[in-house]
Amino acid sequence: MVEQMVTIKNRAGIHARPAALLVQTASKFKSKIYIEKESDRINGKSIMGIITLGAGYDTNLKLIADGEDEQDALQALVHLFDSKFEED
Template identity: 65%
Template sequence: MTTQKVTIKNRAGIHARPAALIAQTANRFSSEILIEREDTRINAKSIMGIITMAASYNSVLTICAAGPDETDAVGAIVALFDNKFEED
């Protein structure tokens, strides 16, 4: 399993557009990909699951992936967070 912590850097937090980008990116990989926030774990391939996390600016999340392309999957999703979902 590959894991990495990320911090939400875009001021609006995770809303519909970033959730869609995360889910679209996650769906390109065959690995199981989860996003953890405190005691909550959601499937990164589910837009609705991501939105219901209500993750705001400066929230710390953990991206976890398990499967044949787990390293690439985590890297691709972390890149979205690092680029602030191209919003700022």
């Protein structure tokens, strides 16, 4: 299992389009993907779960990947946050 903290830097936070990008990216991997916000942990392959986190600008999240391609999965997800979901 690998994990990494990320901070949401796009001004609109995690709304429908970034949530869809996260699910599309996470679904490419066999590993289980989780996103944690404070004490909430959701399935990173569930668009409804991601949206219900209510993660806005400057929110810290923990990304967790567990499985055979966990390193690649984590790297791909971190890239989405680093690129501000290609919104800004």
